[in-house]
Amino acid sequence: MIPIIKPYYSEEEEIATAEVIRSGWVTQGPKVKEFEDILSEYVSAEFAIAVTSCTTALFLALKVLGIGRGDEVLVPSFSFIATANSVVHVGAKPVFVDIDPQSYNMDPDRIEEKISDKTKAIMPVHQAGIPADMDIINEIAGANGIPVIEDAACAIGSVYKGKKIGCSENLVCFSFHPRKIITCGEGGAVVSNNNKYEEELRLLRHQGMSVSDLQRHNSKNLIFEEYPIVGFNFRLTDIQAAVGIVQMKKLDEIIEKRNLIADEYNNAFKENPYIVIPAAPEQTSIAFQSYMIRIRKDAPVTRDDVIRKLMERGIASRRGIMAIHREKPYENIRALELTETDKAFDNTLILPLYPQMNIKERQYVIDSVISILQ
Numbered sequence: 372m373i374p375i376i377k378p379y380y381s382e383e384e385e386i387a388t389a390e391v392i393r394s395g396w397v398t399q400g401p402k403v404k405e406f407e408d409i410l411s412e413y414v415s416a417e418f419a420i421a422v423t424s425c426t427t428a429l430f431l432a433l434k435v436l437g438i439g440r441g442d443e444v445l446v447p448s449f450s451f452i453a454t455a456n457s458v459v460h461v462g463a464k465p466v467f468v469d470i471d472p473q474s475y476n477m478d479p480d481r482i483e484e485k486i487s488d489k490t491k492a493i494m495p496v497h498q499a500g501i502p503a504d505m506d507i508i509n510e511i512a513g514a515n516g517i518p519v520i521e522d523a524a525c526a527i528g529s530v531y532k533g534k535k536i537g538c539s540e541n542l543v544c545f546s547f548h549p550r551k552i553i554t555c556g557e558g559g560a561v562v563s564n565n566n567k568y569e570e571e572l573r574l575l576r577h578q579g580m581s582v583s584d585l586q587r588h589n590s591k592n593l594i595f596e597e598y599p600i601v602g603f604n605f606r607l608t609d610i611q612a613a614v615g616i617v618q619m620k621k622l623d624e625i626i627e628k629r630n631l632i633a634d635e636y637n638n639a640f641k642e643n644p645y646i647v648i649p650a651a652p653e654q655t656s657i658a659f660q661s662y663m664i665r666i667r668k669d670a671p672v673t674r675d676d677v678i679r680k681l682m683e684r685g686i687a688s689r690r691g692i693m694a695i696h697r698e699k700p701y702e703n704i705r706a707l708e709l710t711e712t713d714k715a716f717d718n719t720l721i722l723p724l725y726p727q728m729n730i731k732e733r734q735y736v737i738d739s740v741i742s743i744l745q
């Protein structure tokens with residue numbers, strides 16, 4: 372079976388985790404700090420706070436902005452359910468904005484109609500690694516005095532107008548789950564160039580503790596910590612961070628390899644009358660976290676048939692991204708006019724993409740898709 376994704380691990384990750392285990396310091400310590408430094412430098416952000424997942428990163432970003440009960444947050448429905456769940460976890464209500472059919476991201480033209488007195492944040496997603504149109508989104512948010520949180524779970528290494536996603540005054544959240552470009556097993560981070568929230572984020576991820584274990588350990592003087600606010604345990608372990616450090620060093624190589632395969636897919640499918648290939652919006656470059664195609668309505672088989680027939684040939688594929696408003700917890704939320712979201716949910720699918728995919732596997736996927744659609 373050709374899987375949808377495989378982590379790009381080697382002996383280096385094994386050695387790095389063994390070293391942490393032997394060191395005796397296994398959770399949020401020197402390796403987490405090193406991982407944060409590498410990450411913030413890579414995306415050119417002032418700081419990075421590593422946490423357990425992108426879901427907890429989004430949750431903390433909402434918390435430090437003071438968002439809670441009675442507030443609304445604009446999110447796309449065409450996203451993994453974690454995007455909306457994080458909003459519900461702080462007690463607020465997600466309000467869904469439809470997507471642009473080309474970029475699959477929040478359509479800037481549909482944002483203002485959803486803004487109300489209760490809107491306290493806009494949370495665009497850089498879906499599948501495709502950058503959302505941040506200049507326009509930031510402009511609308513600024514004009515309305517609303518902060519922006521970027522769900523960049525899928526977008527490490529993607530570039531928008533010459534800057535890596537994460538190089539922003541917004542709070543930007545990444546995921547290091549195995550379906551993502553690089554992975555620590557589980558993991559996430561909040562990064563930003565706006566230092567205003569750094570300290571509170573740091574406190575919140577570790578029970579409100581004012582002095583970290585690492586600072587106390589490294590101090591020559593006796594220092595006692597305080598707990599000025601009520602926080603959480605969202606600590607990343609040093610074992611995970613050690614994997615993350617190795618993965619960060621390979622990130623550019625991983626993106627290059629993934630994008631080469633995405634290019635091959637694009638070239639093979641671009642003239643196909645039944646397939647719409649992904650398109651990078653102007654002045655962006657995609658780090659392909661997923662390779663998603665749309666099956667046109669007049670194709671001889673449906674999207675579900677394509678998935679089924681690929682499975683019969685030993686190729687894993689997935690429905691494209693989910694439509695959150697079609698899941699039970701979100702049925703009652705104002706979800707009108709999500710026509711492009713519904714169409715994308717019904718017609719898109721994700722093909723296998725991982726750096727180790729060899730030429731034979733790639734050609735087999737391409738030939739299979741083309742022959743199924745004949």
Ligand SMILES: Cc1ncc(COP(=O)(O)O)c(C=O)c1O
Pocket residue numbers: 423424425426427450451453454496522524525545546547548550558559
């Ligand atoms: C767009 C988006 N947001 C948030 C998440 C949640 O990430 P995590 O699994 O790290 O909590 C995901 C994960 O799939 C995602 O794709």
